[in-house]
Amino acid sequence: MVMRVHRTAWLALVLALLASLLTTTAASAEVHHPRQKWLREATAGLFLHWGMFTAPRQTDCAAWERAVNDGGWSADYWVDEARKLGASYIVLATFHSRLGYARPWPSAIPGSCSTRRDLLGELVKAGNAKGVRTILYMTDDPQWHKETGVESLDSAAYSAYKGKQVDLTTRPGFGEYSYDLFHEVMDRYADLAGFWIDNDNEYWEKNKLYEQIREKRPSWLLSNNNEDTPIMDTVSNEQKTGITPPYDYPQAAFTPMPRLTEADYKLPTNGGWWYDGTDQAVDFRLSTGRYITNAGSSMKSLMAETPMVNGKFPPQQEAYNNFMASWVPPIKSSLQGKEGGGYMYGGMQPGFWNDGAHGVITVEPGAGTQYLHVVTRPRTDLLRLRDNGYKVTRVSDVRTGKQLRFSQSGGHLTIVDIKDWDTYDTVFKVETTGQRYFHDSRTIKATASSARAGHPASNLVDGNFENYWDADGKQPVSVTLDLGRRRAAAYLAVNQREMSPTHARESFGRPEDSARIQDYRLYVSDDGRNWGEPVRTGAMPSARGVQFIDFGERQTRFIKLEVLNTWSGPQAKPFYRQLAIDEIKVAYGYPSSGSGAQVPLEAEAFRNDHDGRAHLGHCSSCSGSFQVTGLGGGPRNSVTYPDVMVAEAGSHRLQIDTTGGPATSVAVSVNGGAPVETAIGAGTPGVVASTAIPVALNAGANTVKVFSNARSGPGLDRIAIAPLPPSSYTPKTTLTVEPGGIQWLSPGQQSLRVTAKLRLDADDAIGKVSLAPVVPAGWTLRGAPATAESMRVGDELQASWTLVSPEGVTAADIPVTASFDLLGRAKSVSKPVRVSPRPVDRVFMREAEDSANDVGDAGVTNCGVCSGGQKVRNIGGDPGSSVRFDGITVPETRRYTLYLDFTVNGPRSYFVTVNGGTPIEVKVDGAGNNTQLTTSLPVDLKAGANTIELGNDHASAPDLDRLSLG
Known part of the structure; x- marks a missing residue:
């Protein structure tokens, strides 16, 4: 859009600016001003x-x-x-x-x-x-x-x-x-x-x-x-x-x-x-x-x-x-003068909701009314989202004015029987009486194992979202909340600082990733010293807005949240190991609508058959505030749903919500057919978790029977039926493969060490996971595939292999592929390792974007005219924005010709430093970034490994495609 030249020093200082922005008087004056x-x-x-x-x-x-x-x-x-x-x-x-x-x-x-x-x-x-x-x-x-x-x-x-x-x-x-x-x-x-x-x-x-x-x-x-x-x-x-x-x-x-x-x-x-x-x-x-x-x-x-x-x-x-x-005019009241909901202005949880739905919340600060914007509608006529403790009194469609039936329990608001869906944004006006069942933050004392100066843990419970706790780059790190005395507690509502992207990507040549909580452990204690085993472990989604950690109804004085890591990796230096949280609130219960609308397919519904030992039990975190327990021991102890309705015959997604406990299993029989058994992992007692399986249903009414062949089955909260996601849908993953960039191999038989890591970024559980390279004919793979029976959000799978080439290396893309099962469908994601024979007039060649290099505060971006289709940009402007090539190996000590392939628009300079010596200025000029150019200079190298660094401490340098030695 603006075709700008970026000053790399600025982005390298983003976090420092953000830290100072709200804590210095001069900067704060610019955050809030009448203009x-x-x-x-x-x-x-x-x-x-x-x-x-x-x-x-x-x-x-x-x-x-x-x-x-x-x-x-x-x-x-x-x-x-x-x-x-x-x-x-x-x-x-x-x-x-x-x-x-x-x-x-x-x-x-x-x-x-x-x-x-x-x-x-x-x-x-x-x-x-x-x-x-x-x-x-x-x-x-x-x-x-x-x-x-x-x-x-x-x-x-x-x-x-x-x-x-x-x-x-x-x-x-x-x-x-x-x-x-x-x-x-x-x-x-x-x-x-x-x-x-x-x-x-x-x-x-x-x-x-x-x-x-x-x-x-x-x-x-x-x-x-x-x-x-x-x-x-x-x-x-x-x-x-x-x-x-x-x-x-x-x-x-x-x-x-x-x-x-x-x-x-x-x-x-x-x-x-x-x-x-x-x-x-x-x-x-x-x-x-x-x-x-x-x-x-x-x-x-x-x-x-x-x-x-x-x-x-x-x-x-x-x-x-x-x-x-x-x-716009019919929904203007939900937009004009409103703020984003789920953040510092209050409101329910935005983002991904049930059955493929996605949307946001808008609120009028200080008022009880908020607006639910359903941008992608669910695959059913039911909307379900976390209520963030708001007691709901009325729901209506903003465009039609029609009042809608709803139910509220277990931390969720469910709106049922929705018929009028707008193509682009269905807006519901939700009237509330404010948040309920949160302990007054002023009565809670927060401490942390680490904190950056000026950002103490006490900021977590001061009620001011502009004051925040900063973990000072430490991981793992813990926060302890002292409730003052032994009190009821059920879940945490966590507002992390929105200081990083949640979508892992490259922006203007700089890698970005989420500085948000990934893996965590939660403990409770009566004395603050003896913690025992964690009451909840898991991974928090990399998502904007308020996030929740349910840990069941408990009486405790101390709660400790231990953050093991964040979603950001070392490739995203400004966000790596960074963690900041605005507020943590402690809730001791969930709002309930009492005699609200009946949510479809509740386990406790009177229409269902509860056979054998199956019986109702209270469950504050469950939909409808009840569950059915006693399902273990086979089909004689079961819940049978007699009228599960779908419009079309075929495969559907059946979601089973169960309450936590030891690892177990659940079996589902549809219309008297053979039961399909699925494992239920160990969970936290009193906390609901979801498992989804594909099932074949008839058009109209179906009978679904749920039981457990385990000795002790889980508590059953509800089931939910939705169409399968589109066949093109693949859950979001991050697949990291090293080495990155074209590997220029010398003649003869060569071996290459390859490492890959798969991370699941979505809430969808996947199964039968396998990760391995797929080598072309003539290549040999040493090492077995990495496998996992299942993966959930935040889980990682990693392995290394050795690839051995034939005698004559030819150019090839060797895919490293992760294959897995999602709701009965085979899915895969892949990233190639690229190899090519090195030109005969070069003794060494490496791409600037190769993972073996350190690009500092510079970054990788796509480049159509470049070798490998990428280059490093944002070089220069400060000492940290340089590219360092380590491990440049040559056979003997002597002078070599160093070739630099680059793109540039206008006159600029590299400063080339060899093995820590005196920088050599290399001046170049060019007419734009759509032309690859080459320059050269003599360099003295020693036999074995050498280091060459390219940068410019004071001005922008050209973009770099590749380095080679003649």
């Missing part, structure tokens, strides 16, 4: 990339302005289209590095295109008249000044204006030029709402530009792209993709509330960030889903559209705007 009020109440903004290079591209400023005027450009049109989208502001990006650095206002400062007509002034005036503010985009980036072959920046004119020589094509010169433009805009447009700033410029920082903006225009907002800069009001997250579900943009965000954040994304599915002459489609499902999930995470949807030269939007974008003009 932000209108944006906090907003839902969305409209981002417009429009300039001299909008199709048909112009290289003459006057010709572009004539095209704008002759086309009938109108500020009112833009404002009206923004209002259709529910947007409260427009960000205008014409002074853009890829759009000719055009300025849509008459400027007294020469240097780039400037219009005679005051288009910016007209937009500000038209927008303010209709309640739509205007924010001006400003870039720091001069590198694209001659992208078209015609110079966009006029250094001579600006130099004459300044009375000194200034080169606008350099960062310092461009920084000085744009600094003057900031002041010109501030002096001329008092009604502007602020600046949207794409990266920082050293000249601005040195001359205190932001401080001057604050002094001159204290009511204006400042937004910064992809960086959390304390003086800025807003952090904008640019175009995050690859998420599951794809519309849940907040999974890729890293900035915690109450920081103002934007989700910045394109509405046209393909094409450039500006109009390229084509009418690209808009994905309604993706775009509306982003709009809603952002609102449910207190993020503002900054939607990018691509106006043509005349200002009009292409027809498919206009059609989407018209759709939104009718789709």
Whole structure:
């Protein structure tokens, strides 16, 4: 979108900035300020990339302005289209590095295109008249000044204006030029709402530009792209993709509330960030889903559209705007002025719900009403989610006003018999009387085995989400809660700090992962010294929002949560071993609806047959607050459901909810058929766990019999029936394979050590798991597959093998494949080990992205022209952003030729350090990142292993594809 150059030092300091952001007086003043009020109440903004290079591209400023005027450009049109989208502001990006650095206002400062007509002034005036503010985009980036072959920046004119020589094509010169433009805009447009700033410029920082903006225009907002800069009001997250579900943009965000954040994304599915002459489609499902999930995470949807030269939007974008003009108003009350639920403002648990459902919560802080947004509907007409202790009094459909039946028990709200599903977002208004059955945090004392200075464990129970406990990079680490005396306790509600993505991905060449709790153990004690065995062990999902640890009804004084590890690995350095928690609340019971709607397929339902020793028992954590026990000993002790209804015959997903205890099993017979037995792992007494199996059902009524052949069967809470997930569905996993990058092998027979680790990231249990390489003909595999009977969320499976090549190595992708069973379906995920014969004129060759290298604070990104399809970017800018190649082995001590394959846009330098010696500067130049280039230099190496490091402590270095020795 913005084609920016990133300063690697900033992302390396993300965590430090986040830590200081809410604890220093100066930074805190920027988190809460009256000037932000209108944006906090907003839902969305409209981002417009429009300039001299909008199709048909112009290289003459006057010709572009004539095209704008002759086309009938109108500020009112833009404002009206923004209002259709529910947007409260427009960000205008014409002074853009890829759009000719055009300025849509008459400027007294020469240097780039400037219009005679005051288009910016007209937009500000038209927008303010209709309640739509205007924010001006400003870039720091001069590198694209001659992208078209015609110079966009006029250094001579600006130099004459300044009375000194200034080169606008350099960062310092461009920084000085744009600094003057900031002041010109501030002096001329008092009604502007602020600046949207794409990266920082050293000249601005040195001359205190932001401080001057604050002094001159204290009511204006400042937004910064992809960086959390304390003086800025807003952090904008640019175009995050690859998420599951794809519309849940907040999974890729890293900035915690109450920081103002934007989700910045394109509405046209393909094409450039500006109009390229084509009418690209808009994905309604993706775009509306982003709009809603952002609102449910207190993020503002900054939607990018691509106006043509005349200002009009292409027809498919206009059609989407018209759709939104009718789709948003009926649910506006659930969005406007609301905050994301399940976080610091209260609310139920957002995210993945029952039977494939996914959605978010919006709340009005301080009020009892919240809104459930079901973006992906469940595969049944029933919605079930954690209630976070809220006592529900009424549920209604926001669009229809229809009141809905519901039940509440065991920590869950269940809404039944839902018939009116909206295609994109079904919204339920849930009225409550607030949270119940939580101990007053002020009566609880928290201590921890480790804490970072300024972030003590006492912050966990102070009721203030802006104060948090930080584990100071320690793992394992424990938190102990002292209830003051022996009291009832049933579960913990944990709000972890939203300071990292939950979706493992690469963003702008930097690996990201979740700094959230993975494996944990929970203990209780009466004296705080004798803890015994853990009462609950498990893995917490890598998910945003409040998470729960149920441990059954107990009387205790002390509760200890021991965190063994987090979801982030060493590849994501800013988040590795980091853990911070805003609040932990202790609950001693669950709200119940009493005589609420009957939830289908409860074990205790009077319609069921309870045979033999099967009998009802109280269970506070169960749906309906009851369970059926006594199922052990075979089919004579059973629960039979006589009328299990489905619309269509075929395979269905049968979920069995049982209460914990020793490992056991359960058997299910459908319509008198042969029982299917499945294992139930050991669990915590009084805590409900789910197991799912595939079953064949007839259309209409079916009979389902549940029993246990074990001596002592589990307690049965309920069963649930849903269609199987789509055949294309594969649960989310992370498969790590080393070595990574192409392995350039020398002639002759070679052996290669391969290690792989599979992690299950989803709640779906998988079975019959096998992990192993699949070698091509002629190769030999040494080592057996790694296997597991079953895996649950957070479980890992790891193994190593030796691969032996034939005498003549040929290029090959050798897949390391994990195969497993999901609900009777065979599934697999795979990642290749890539091998290729080394060129005869090289004695060593290794990819920059190879897992054997240390890329520091730089990172790996895709590259179509690069060897292996990847490269390392974000090299340079600070000492930590370098690439170190260890184990460069050569046969003898002498001078070699070091070849560097790279991409670069403009003049830059590597500094090459060999075996810790004096850095050697290597200057290169190039015309863009779509061309692979090579440079070389002589280096002296010793026989055996050597180390070569490439970086630049003070400026950005080229992107690196590969290193080799001649």
